[in-house]
Amino acid sequence: MDAYAPAVVSITHVEAGNTWNVVPDTARLEGTVRTLDESVRREIKAQLDRQVKAVAAVYGCPSELNYTDGPAPVINDAALCDIAVTVALEQGLKVARQENSMGGEDFSAYQALCSGAFIRIGTGGQHPNHHPAFTADPAALWPTARYCAFLARKWLNSIPVNDSCHTPQ
Numbered sequence: 590m591d592a593y594a595p596a597v598v599s600i601t602h603v604e605a606g607n608t609w610n611v612v613p614d615t616a617r618l619e620g621t622v623r624t625l626d627e628s629v630r631r632e633i634k635a636q637l638d639r640q641v642k643a644v645a646a647v648y649g650c651p652s653e654l655n656y657t658d659g660p661a662p663v664i665n666d667a668a669l670c671d672i673a674v675t676v677a678l679e680q681g682l683k684v685a686r687q688e689n690s691m692g693g694e695d696f697s698a699y700q701a702l703c704s705g706a707f708i709r710i711g712t713g714g715q716h717p718n719h720h721p722a723f724t725a726d727p728a729a730l731w732p733t734a735r736y737c738a739f740l741a742r743k744w745l746n747s748i749p750v751n752d753s754c755h756t757p758q
Contacts, residue, residue: 660695
């Protein structure tokens, strides 16, 4: 793989056998692949297929790779990001540029239909999203709702009526 192309392969579930002293006859591994580039994703899939077959061949056993493509990377529309930042600053909110992330997010499914901007909103809580102890500070709800309302208004006023996002499908 290109050392400068971000990619993450995580094996997050291993299941084999049911006791400590017997070699199991089957094993199942599951995980995720995350990239910022579709060609890198295809290369990882091909390499995983080769590796699975090679390991199985060494041990003389059958193998099968069931690979399901996850969501594409989220690529924000620059103009919509500019609107989001402008509205946040008008509302007196802090703005921080989000660096590229290898986190899994399916917002790109919406972006396949029309341009979009994924915005992370601070919650005032002590723990990050997906943490078992995550909570949002209720005081963060009103400024967030206000921001979203002003953002929707500014965005709706900025686009032509014939934009594909406005046309009922």
